[in-house]
Amino acid sequence: MGIAITELENCTLATIRRDQPCSAYEVRQVFARSSTPNWSGSTGAIYPVIKRLLGRGLIRVEPQAGDRRARQNLTVTDEGEQAVRAWVTTIEPWASHATPDPIRTRVSYLGQLASNAQRIAFVKHAYAATERTLKDLRHEVDALKAGPSPEFLAGLGALRQLEARLVWLREAASLYEAAEDSNGAAS
Amino acid sequence: MGIAITELENCTLATIRRDQPCSAYEVRQVFARSSTPNWSGSTGAIYPVIKRLLGRGLIRVEPQAGDRRARQNLTVTDEGEQAVRAWVTTIEPWASHATPDPIRTRVSYLGQLASNAQRIAFVKHAYAATERTLKDLRHEVDALKAGPSPEFLAGLGALRQLEARLVWLREAASLYEAAEDSNGAAS
């Protein structure tokens, strides 16, 4: 389809489709209150997105009878429905890659530190930070009903990612400690 | 300190520290050729970053004797060394969160599809795509010497993330299939 449509535009469209009729304000809350935030849900992003979706005929504003408040009642058009289904089922090549992780980034520069002891200290620090985040997220996911609901599955995916980071950080610590030991044995 | 320094600026600084003396061009290659790319290594990003790092006194340009080519010889100053160490060892609260994942995003909107059969089809599609990516990455990591080298550890971290996605997608498929079965039993 001609002009590229961004992830935020697609997520906005899909959110409207799910919660319709809804307002731009409600869409903002969805993004702002997400426990694994992709976007801030800032007004400067959402309102222009809504305008573009309207301009492309993917959504429409339904006037509310007897309510002259500014609140918009957004619903998706038939074209919008099609676009949502096309988007959720499509996986562009870049989308299957490993995602950038600030902690992995830092580990990739641990060579800059002076000693393995310092590297081990960092890895343990990262482990503790990830454990705290994981604990909070687990509380949120536990509050959801286990099953194939989208919210539960998405939460589970985030949990599995954090658990994998813990596994990896333990591996890293082991490798550094093994190197420490062999240094100690050699000296 | 004072003014915020971005991840790209910090990564550039740490890369120069690691490979010094090196040129902006070499830094670009590092980012452009990364197997888990955070940034494109575009000229429009790197050269301004180099300028800012120079302006802050974190790096300096060493003139090359007898070589009047435009090539810069960048090295890190003492302040730069401090900044690198401070950055790699610091984990801001946001840095320990689960990272945005386009596949998880799509799963979180699978409610938009018409049937569990379609959802299962998507999950299997995502599984296959991730498996392909994982295979390529595994080849690259296998080419590295196993051990506590930063490159190997970073690659291992990316592998573990992708493996966790596979585990999660299998779980999702199971949950959908269980729901299918109970539907079948009920009807």
Add this chain to the structure above:
DNA sequence: GGCTCCATGTAAGGAGTTACATGATTCA
């Protein structure tokens, strides 16, 4: 002489962010 790689840089644009500005509604 032309091709490719090395190397530096600018210009324009995309896609978000924060901060600002405005006003209605609800509730203590």
Add this chain to the structure above:
DNA sequence: TGAATCATGTAACTCCTTACATGGAGCC
């Protein structure tokens, strides 16, 4: 009546991208 929340929107800015522009060095 004043504060919090609901609700929409604009302006300025950040940070990165692609595309463009330039030129030297090595090689066939």
